[in-house]
Amino acid sequence: MSVDQATVRRVAHLSRIAVTEDEVAHLQGELNAILAFVEQLGEVDTTGVEPMTSVIPMQLPLRTDVVNDGGDARRVLANAPVAEDGFFAVPKVVE
Amino acid sequence: MTELTRLTVTAAREGLAQGHFTATELTQAYLDAIAPAGDLNAYVLATPDKALEMAKASDERIAKGEAGPLEGIPLGIKDMFATNGVRTTACSNIIKNFVPPYESTVTSQLWRDGAVLLGKLNQDEFAMGSSNESSAFGPAVNPWRRNGSAQPLVPGGSSGGSAAAVAAHICAAAAGTDTGGSIRQPAAFTGTVGIKPTYGRCSRWGIIAYASSLDQAGPIARSVNDAALLLRSMAGHDPKDSTSANLPVPDYEAAVGASVKGKRIGIPREYRVDGMSAEIARLWDKGADMLRDAGAEVVEISLPHTKYALPAYYIVALAEASSNLARYDGVRYGERVPGRDIVEMYEKTRAAGFGDEVRRRIMIGTYVLSAGYYDAYYLKAQKVRTLIKRDFEIAFAEGIDAVLAPATPSAAFGIGEKSSGDPVEMYLQDVFTVTLNMAGLPGIAVPAGLSSEGLPLGLQLIGRPFGEEGLFSLAQVIEEAAGRFEIAERWWE
Numbered sequence: 001m002s003v004d005q006a007t008v009r010r011v012a013h014l015s016r017i018a019v020t021e022d023e024v025a026h027l028q029g030e031l032n033a034i035l036a037f038v039e040q041l042g043e044v045d046t047t048g049v050e051p052m053t054s055v056i057p058m059q060l061p062l063r064t065d066v067v068n069d070g071g072d073a074r075r076v077l078a079n080a081p082v083a084e085d086g087f088f089a090v091p092k093v094v095e
Numbered sequence: 096m097t098e099l100t101r102l103t104v105t106a107a108r109e110g111l112a113q114g115h116f117t118a119t120e121l122t123q124a125y126l127d128a129i130a131p132a133g134d135l136n137a138y139v140l141a142t143p144d145k146a147l148e149m150a151k152a153s154d155e156r157i158a159k160g161e162a163g164p165l166e167g168i169p170l171g172i173k174d175m176f177a178t179n180g181v182r183t184t185a186c187s188n189i190i191k192n193f194v195p196p197y198e199s200t201v202t203s204q205l206w207r208d209g210a211v212l213l214g215k216l217n218q219d220e221f222a223m224g225s226s227n228e229s230s231a232f233g234p235a236v237n238p239w240r241r242n243g244s245a246q247p248l249v250p251g252g253s254s255g256g257s258a259a260a261v262a263a264h265i266c267a268a269a270a271g272t273d274t275g276g277s278i279r280q281p282a283a284f285t286g287t288v289g290i291k292p293t294y295g296r297c298s299r300w301g302i303i304a305y306a307s308s309l310d311q312a313g314p315i316a317r318s319v320n321d322a323a324l325l326l327r328s329m330a331g332h333d334p335k336d337s338t339s340a341n342l343p344v345p346d347y348e349a350a351v352g353a354s355v356k357g358k359r360i361g362i363p364r365e366y367r368v369d370g371m372s373a374e375i376a377r378l379w380d381k382g383a384d385m386l387r388d389a390g391a392e393v394v395e396i397s398l399p400h401t402k403y404a405l406p407a408y409y410i411v412a413l414a415e416a417s418s419n420l421a422r423y424d425g426v427r428y429g430e431r432v433p434g435r436d437i438v439e440m441y442e443k444t445r446a447a448g449f450g451d452e453v454r455r456r457i458m459i460g461t462y463v464l465s466a467g468y469y470d471a472y473y474l475k476a477q478k479v480r481t482l483i484k485r486d487f488e489i490a491f492a493e494g495i496d497a498v499l500a501p502a503t504p505s506a507a508f509g510i511g512e513k514s515s516g517d518p519v520e521m522y523l524q525d526v527f528t529v530t531l532n533m534a535g536l537p538g539i540a541v542p543a544g545l546s547s548e549g550l551p552l553g554l555q556l557i558g559r560p561f562g563e564e565g566l567f568s569l570a571q572v573i574e575e576a577a578g579r580f581e582i583a584e585r586w587w588e
Contacts, residue, residue, distance in 0.1 A: 003462065015417065015461040016424070017454055018442035027458065030518055034459050037519045038406040038472070044479050051477035055308060055484065055535030056295050056560055061337055075196040079428035088426050091437050 002032045099124035100264045104168050104321040107267060111157060111167045118153035118167025121267075122146050122211050125169045128265045129213065134587040137250075137260040139174055139232045140182055141214035149211040156209065165328055166209030171266035173257050174215045175222055176202045176312075177301040181212070185303045186230040187220045189448025190429040199301025200333045201270060201312045208328040213266050217256025220450045221420065222277055222305045225524035227255025228514050229452040237285060237507050238263040238582050242549035245586070248507040251281030251524075257315050258285040262582065268316040268325055272302060274309045275408055276528025279540035282315050283502035283553025286542045286580035288322045288570065289315040291528075293561050294535035295340035296326075298333030306415035307338075309408075309532040318579065319541060319570045323347035326563065342561060350564035351571045356390030358569065361495040365401035366527060368504070375501045375552065378544050382499055382554040385543075385576035386569065396495060398486040403479050404530040409522060410463050410476035411533070417460025423448060455518060484534040491559050497569055500527050502540040502553035527555060537563050541570040543577045551580050 003011070008028045012019040019027065073086045082089040099121050102110065110116055126143050146169060153167035177183050177195035184191050198206075206212070217235040219227050226249040227235040237250040238259055250259040254271030258281035261269050271278045273291035282289030290313045297312040304310065314325035327348065332341040362383060367376070383393045425431035425444035432447045434440035449457065463472035490498065504526060513521050531538040536557055543554040554573060558566045 007462075008458075011458050011462045011465070013442075014465060015454075015457050016421075016438070016441040016445055017449065017457065018439075018446035027455070030455055031459060031462070033517050033519055034409065034455070034522075035462075037522070038410055038476075041403055041406050041410075041475050041479055044400070044403055044475075044482065046475060046478035046482070049478040049481050051474055052480040052484065053477075055480075055533075056293065056338075056340065058295065058338065058340065061334070061341075063334070076427075078196055079193055081425055081429065081431035090426055091434065091440055093437050 002035060003028060097124045097128070100128050103318045104267050104316060104324055105318065107168060112162065118150040118157065118211065119147065121167060122150035122169045125213055125266060131588050132263060132265050134236060135238060135259050135263055135265070136233055136235045137217055137256040137263065137265060138171065138214045139184065139186060139217050139256065142181055142212055145181065146211050146213050153209055153211060163207065163209030164324065165205060167211060168209070169211045169213045169267050170205060171213050171216045171257060171260045171269040172202055173218050173254050173269065173271045175218065175272045175303045176270060177303070178202055178212065178215065181215065183215065183303070184231070185221045186218050186232055187448065187450065187453065188231045188430065189423045189445070191231065192430070193428055197301060200298035200335060201302065201329045204328050204331065205270065216260055216269060219253035219255065220453050221303065222253040222272055222274055223416070223452050223456055224252040225276065225280055225521050226513065227252040228510065229450055231450060234510050235259045236510070238587065239285060239507060239550055240586065247510045249284070249510055251284035251507065253277040254281050254315060258282055258287055258289070261285070261287045261315050261317060263587070268314055268321050270312060270329065271315050272310060272312050273532065274305050274412060275532050276525040278313045278315060279502050279528045279538055279555055280524060282540040283542070284507040284551070286551030287315050287317060288319050288539065288541050289313065290322050290326060290539040290563065290566065291531065291537060292326060292330060292563055293340070293537045295338050296330045296537070296561065296563070298331070298336040298339045300333055300335040304419040306412040307419060308415060309412055319567055319574045320348060320351045322539070323351050323567045340561070345564055347564060347567050350567040353568040354390065355386065355568050355572055358391040358496040358565070359494050360386050360391050360393045361396035361490050361498045362393060363396050363398040363401065363498055363500060365398050366500045368526060370504070372505055374546055375504065378552050378554065379499070379501050382543050382573055385573050386499065388576070389572040396490050396498070398490065398530070400479065400482045400486050401530060404483050404533050405522065405526055407476040407479040407483065408525070408529045408533055410472050411480060413456045413460035414464050414473050415460070417457045417464065420453070420457055480533050483530060487534050487536060497562070497565055498557040500555045500557065502527060502555040506546040506548065506550035506552055531557055536560060537566055539566045539570045541573045542580050543573055545580065
């Protein structure tokens with residue numbers, strides 16, 4: 001499978017990465033080179049093979065559902081690019 | 096190089112215990128070695144004040160007879176590990192001013208055991224690369240050069256700054272991370288020892304995530320014994336990482352020097368890839384001889400799905416990366432570029448903050464997970480992954496204790512040599528290392544010889560799950576037979 005320029009733009013948007021028109025052609029070439037490389041997996045017969053879900057067999061641990069951390073808005077917000085009144089601030093989302 | 100920075104961790108520990116020198120003197124010697132080593136670009140942040148403060152505390156504990164296993168040992172830390180109050184960037188512009196208010200579990204265990212932080216080490220951006228060239232701080236430079244040449248070489252990647260710093264004796268050892276070969280390939284390129292432990296052996300909590308089902312932390316050091324010492328402190332169960340293994344941590348140092356008599360070592364015929372240099376092939380044979388001389392039995396084995404590990408890796412890792420890196424959106428941390436609305440803000444923030452390789456990987460990951468392609472790519476790759484792991488399980492069930500393979504297809508290459516044009520050319524660097532990450536197995540890279548051009552070459556030993564002790568015993572045999580490799584000319588000073 002190879003991608004066309006419209007797909008490159010769609011994937012860039014899904015990835016939430018702005019790309020300029022100049023970059024699209026270049027990215028198309030690079031993405032197609034990588035996709036051509038992974039294409040060889042088609043040669044492998046995977047009939048009846050279970051997909052890997054856990055590389056080392058382990059049981060997911062359970063813990064009591066209690067609050068065990070938090071309550072420190074100051075530290076949580078310390079690296080925020082914009083914060084107001086103890087909250088992260090973003091452009092208006094709902095009109 | 097001073098007498099103090101020449102010492103291995105093992106020897107420095109002895110000297111500190113005997114009172115031959117203080118932790119402060121040892122730390123100062125490293126700080127004095129870091130200062131003129133700017134040309135290596137190994138450190139992205141040196142923390143001299145913190146280092147001296149920690150060394151002073153170490154000296155006090157030594158005086159009181161309360162020394163930890165790594166008391167007073169000055170370490171460099173890859174910039175993937177969150178360090179409390181110390182800038183942590185993953186060498187990306189998108190979090191170039193991030194100061195974590197918490198400490199990763201692995202580094203907190205190093206400090207618990209008395210180690211001293213010298214600073215944060217260069218790497219490929221978000222650990223995505225095999226040459227350290229994708230770092231937002233510019234490439235780290237290999238302290239090794241070809242005979243009679245001043246051409247700058249890559250130290251490998253992604254833990255390139257870590258390997259360069261250890262080889263150049265500007266830290267006693269380093270903590271790195273390995274997702275597809277990022278500890279072992281740079282170790283091989285710099286004549287150092289690096290181990291990627293079994294998936295789950297070290298906690299991933301507080302390590303910046305690249306591909307969560309593959310990422311593992313491990314040490315880079317100047318000797319097998321040093322690596323064993325460090326891993327003992329780094330490993331262990333952590334309730335904050337649900338994939339960390341709840342198993343006791345063995346005394347790895349006790350395994351160094353243990354007999355390998357009767358161990359069965361597999362040589363996988365599929366690793367004899369097209370285009371393998373004659374030099375690497377000879378080194379591999381030599382390594383088999385070293386193990387045979389020590390009493391191990393060397394047999395040819397087959398790992399038939401080897402060839403598919405790399406393409407499957409590039410689907411699994413990139414899919415996980417696209418998901419993990421969604422968090423860099425300019426809201427909770429990192430740099431923000433304003434936009435008309437929130438989507439434009441995200442898009443501009445991420446376009447400005449991510450470098451080319453990271454952008455490429457996120458886009459591929461997004462594509463293979465997108466509607467209509469998930470089964471063809473991601474599900475297929477996870478099935479191939481099952482087959483790759485099964486290859487090893489069959490070999491181990493047939494009595495193989497460990498697998499011997501080259502660590503890299505070549506010696507270190509020049510900066511810029513592989514960074515233009517086809518991204519796949521760089522990906523092939525990981526051909527011998529990536530299978531283990533896919534199978535969750537431990538692997539150690541150990542220097543085994545020099546190329547005709549005078550560059551270090553490494554071999555890799557691959558073990559059973561949680562078989563790190565066996566790997567240390569085998570690696571020690573190679574280290575003893577091959578010797579250790581030091582840089583003759585310290586051109587950067």
